[in-house]
Amino acid sequence: MKHAVAIPGWILLAASIIASGAWGALALYYSGPQAPVVQAGLAATFALAALLALTGLAFRRWRWRALAAYLVLFAAVTAWWLGIEPSNDRDWQPDVARLAYATIEGDRITVHNIRNFAYRSETDYTPAWYDKTYDLSKLEGVDLVAVYWMGPAIAHTFVSFAFAGGDHLAISIETRKEKGEAYSTIKGFFRQYELYYVVADERDVIRLRTNYRHDPPEDVYVYRTQGRIENGRKLFLEYVRKMNALKAEPDFYNTLVNNCTTDIWYNTRVNATHMQFSWKILASGYVPEYLYESGRLDTSLPFPQLQRLAHVNARAQAADTAADFSRRIREPAAANPKPALNPSGSGNHQQ
Numbered sequence: 001m002k003h004a005v006a007i008p009g010w011i012l013l014a015a016s017i018i019a020s021g022a023w024g025a026l027a028l029y030y031s032g033p034q035a036p037v038v039q040a041g042l043a044a045t046f047a048l049a050a051l052l053a054l055t056g057l058a059f060r061r062w063r064w065r066a067l068a069a070y071l072v073l074f075a076a077v078t079a080w081w082l083g084i085e086p087s088n089d090r091d092w093q094p095d096v097a098r099l100a101y102a103t104i105e106g107d108r109i110t111v112h113n114i115r116n117f118a119y120r121s122e123t124d125y126t127p128a129w130y131d132k133t134y135d136l137s138k139l140e141g142v143d144l145v146a147v148y149w150m151g152p153a154i155a156h157t158f159v160s161f162a163f164a165g166g167d168h169l170a171i172s173i174e175t176r177k178e179k180g181e182a183y184s185t186i187k188g189f190f191r192q193y194e195l196y197y198v199v200a201d202e203r204d205v206i207r208l209r210t211n212y213r214h215d216p217p218e219d220v221y222v223y224r225t226q227g228r229i230e231n232g233r234k235l236f237l238e239y240v241r242k243m244n245a246l247k248a249e250p251d252f253y254n255t256l257v258n259n260c261t262t263d264i265w266y267n268t269r270v271n272a273t274h275m276q277f278s279w280k281i282l283a284s285g286y287v288p289e290y291l292y293e294s295g296r297l298d299t300s301l302p303f304p305q306l307q308r309l310a311h312v313n314a315r316a317q318a319a320d321t322a323a324d325f326s327r328r329i330r331e332p333a334a335a336n337p338k339p340a341l342n343p344s345g346s347g348n349h350q351q
Contacts, residue, residue, distance in 0.1 A: 014054055017070065021050025024077045030190040031084060049073050086194045086250035094127050096176045100199035101247045102240045107136040109240060111169065116201035118321075122212045138164040141224055142232040145170065146288050147209050148219045155285040157261045160202060160222070161236050168326040170205045171239050172198040173260045175253045188255030195253045195263070197243050203325045210316035221310040222329065223288055225296050231271040238270040261287060 029043035049070055056066025088099065098113040110133040118126040141162040146155045158172035175183055176196035187193070198205060209218045225232075242263075253259065261284040268274040275294050280286035288310075292303045301309070312329040319328040 010057060013067075014057060017050055017054045017057075020074055021047055021054075024050070024074060026186070027077065027081055027190050030187050030192060031081070046073065046077065081191075084191050086191075086252050088194070088247070088250045090194075091179050093177050093179050093181070095125075096174075096196050096198070097127070098129055099243075099247045100197055101244050104240065109134050109136055109236075111199060111240075114169070114199050114201060116204045117208075119204075119208060119212050122208065122214075132167075132169075134161075134163055134167065134169065136233050136236065139229060139233050139236060140164055141229070142227075142235060143168075144223045144225055144288065144291065145172075145206065146221045146223070146285070148221075148285060149213075149216045151285070153283045153285045155261075155287065157264060157284055157287055158198075158205070159235075159239075159264060161232070162224075162326075166324065166327055168202050170198075170200050170202050171243075172200065172205050173263045174198050185255050188253055188259070191252045193253040195246060195251045195258060197239070197246060199243065202329070203321065206312070206329065207316055207320070207325065210313045211320065220312050220316065221288065221307060222312050223291070223297050223306070223310050225291065226298065227273075227296060231273065234270045235268060238267045242267065256282070260284070 025043040025047040028046055029039050032039040032042050053066045053070035056062045095115070095117065098115075100111060100113045100115075102109050102111045104110075110131060112131045113129050114132055116128050116130060118128060139161060143160040143162060144157060145160055146157050148155050156172070156174075158170060160168050160170040162168050174196050175188065175193035177183065177193060181193075184192070206220060206222075210220050251258070256262075261281055265275070265277065265281050275290070275296065278290055280290040288297065288307065289303060291297045292299060292306065297303075298306055309332070315329045315331060316325070319325045322328060
């Protein structure tokens with residue numbers, strides 16, 4: 001009976017060694033010293049130590065010594081890991097070279113370093129940045145933008161704030177990549193990217209995705225959210241607070257818990273009536289459906305019809321560089337068929 005009771009404990013201990021060993025090896029491989037050979041060697045060494053500790057559990061004479069040695073090694077790796085710090089001082093790619101920030105004077109909020117690049121292709125562009133002052137009292141709505149490239153379950157989501165007079169300010173939470181660096185979902189777990197708020201003109205951040213990204217192609221949907229406009233103002237100020245905080249003190253992006261969609265949810269918690277956390281926030285492609293089910297989108301239409309109307313690719317391609325780009329992509333398009341979401345595509349996706 002004693003052995004039967006102990007078995008679950010040993011299984012749990014073994015599982016913990018396997019999980020911690022996998023995490024430590026990957027952390028060393030992706031975040032260790034820059035030399036690839038050294039990274040691979042350290043990762044292999046740590047994985048071997050975990051394997052020896054796991055094997056040692058089968059031998060009463062050695063199990064506690066092996067476990068103690070592994071715990072010391074794991075503690076050392078953890079201490080090293082916690083010492084890795086984010087930075088705003090790196091050789092950044094041009095599209096993330098400037099940090100957006102804002103100054104506040106009552107309801108007048110001046111946003112600095114708004115991106116509005118002139119694209120000739122996804123990678124060929126002329127950088128352009130501008131500053132603009134927004135009157136918070138004239139905020140009219142908040143839109144959710146959902147971008148799909150690899151099926152219905154995964155999407156890049158961001159918000160766009162609509163102001164009187166046709167002004168729109170889009171804010172997309174992404175990775176801040178260095179020159180020569182590509183996005184990797186796995187690397188995103190291991191403190192490889194700083195968190196970055198792309199604060200942009202919609203002619204930049206939406207048109208880039210509808211008009212210039214083709215490998216894989218992307219489908220873009222723009223949904224007007226429903227709710228008290230005062231909540232939208234609080235959300236805008238929370239975004240401003242976070243932008244300014246990142247300028248003062250950088251933070252790491254994390255593929256699972258600190259990403260484009262989870263951080264939208266974190267920011268909405270400034271409002272007491274924010275939505276409860278759901279698995280659909282992790283499976284980000286279902287966020288629009290979750291908003292619809294929660295009454296945060298227009299429920300006068302069935303969701304498939306609303307989704308079809310929200311698809312903006314054709315309108316964005318027609319509008320292109322037009323000054324009224326934001327108005328034109330939101331024009332009613334009841335006759336446009338809803339495209340099938342691409343079930344395949346590259347997981348190594350450039351946000």
